Amino acid sequence: METSNILANNPNLKSWVEVPANSDFPIQNLPFGIFKTRSQSERVGVRIGNQVLDLKALYVLGYLENLPFEASDFENKFLNDLMGKGKKATRDLRNHISKLLSHDFEDLKVNQHHVDQVLIAADKIDMCLPVQIGDYTDFYSSKEHATNVGTMFRDPANALLPNWLWIPVGYHGRASSVIVSGQAIHRPKGQIKPDPTQDPIFAPCRNLDFELETGFITYEGKPLGDSISTAEAEDFIFGMCLFNDWSARDIQTWEYVPLGPFLAKNFASSMSPWIVTLDALQPFKVASPTQVPEVLDYLKCDADKSYDINLEVLIEPKGGSENLICESNFKYMYWNMSQQLAHHTVNGCNIRCGDLMGSGTISGPTPNSYGSMLELAWKGTKPLKMNDGTERKFIHDNDTVIMRGYCEKDGVRIGFGEVSTEILPAK
Ligand code: MN
Secondary structure, rough: OOOOHHHHOOOOEEEOOOOOOOOOOOOOOOOOEEOOOOOOOOEEEEOOOOEEHHHHHHHOOOOOOOOOOOOHHHHHOOOHHHHHHOOOHHHHHHHHHHHEEEOOOOOOOOOOHHHHEEEEHHHHHEOOOOOOOOOEEOOOOOOOOOHHHHHOOOOOOHHHOOOOOOOEEEEEEOOOOOEEEOEEEEEEOEEOOOOOOOOOOOEOOEEEEEEEEEEEEEEOOOOOOOOOOOOOOOHHHEEEEEOOEEEEEHHHHHHHHOOOOOOOOOOOOEEOOOEEEEEHHHHHHHHHOEEEEEEOHHHHHOOOOOOOEEEEEEEOOOOOOOOEEEEEEEEHOOOHHHHHHHHHOOOOOOOOOOOEOOOOOOOOOHHHHOOOOOOOOOOOOOOOOOOOOOOOOOOOOOOEEEEEEEEEEEEEOOOOOOEEEEEEEEH
């Protein structure tokens, strides 16, 4: 679908809603989420600055006429019904909201009585899981990450397995345990083998790790048996979020042979609450790394398909302050989202509205850009120093792990907010 008609991306737009300098949410962003208040049930919101636009209220007041949406699309526990209307409809909706919020357009701005009903301070609401996730797939698409893991656990000379440069490797994850930022989780328990020469024991995970990832959310795909090409793939992507794919490394080491991740991964994965539309990200498109050997035809792309998204990870011990431990970028990804989606469907597998695809851990080329504790502390051999003097090889109880991300170009900054999760002691 043509992207030159995305009026909401105009870098010159200014809003009559106050947007603080360096906000993740200028008028050029307008991400979608689900929120609730003490007195009102779940509904669709669009974030601008430190305010949230209530789309249900906006609809009731008649500001969303001539768009193919109904009240139930906006007063809803999830974004699925809204996304179910398709890419053209959601693009038109974002363009229309941009107009309503823009400085040069008077309809809403001059009606303070209405403004009071549709704008709510972001610190007065609770954010909810934005999508009813049907299926969750996680990829393994960062060459640096795969190389680091292969170097640590197998053979530095043959760190990448033979299929890695040919296939965007992935596995089917668990949708039921995907949670929204702010929800704490307990340290998982399971079978671990602290002494490799002894039998396994049942105990709380000792090597709890995060994975710095992004996720993308799909529109309804094609019927079972059909495939989505790399050229079509972005038409099937609604937007992106930050994604922490929690991993119990010691459980993983023992269980993963021969079928791959299971209980080491399915106890929780955390996502940020605001879905930044792929439309909003178009100005930040960049080339992916050169692929050698040349990929098979169905994985070739005819244009740039990656995005320049700065990513960071912080650890905040309870009662302490934030420690920045990782700075990476989405653009390092060897396999882009279009290739992931083309590969996922090349065998005829169907995707549905509200599926979640994880990028895989996004590690960059330098040691401070590695996207997991496993790599940052190099299997526990290089502990990270916190600013309170303590050390981390993996994540401790009562640590909060925070991920943030943003794009910046030509004076426009589009951010994702954050995904933040506290680790409570094992139950
Ligand atoms: Mn992962």
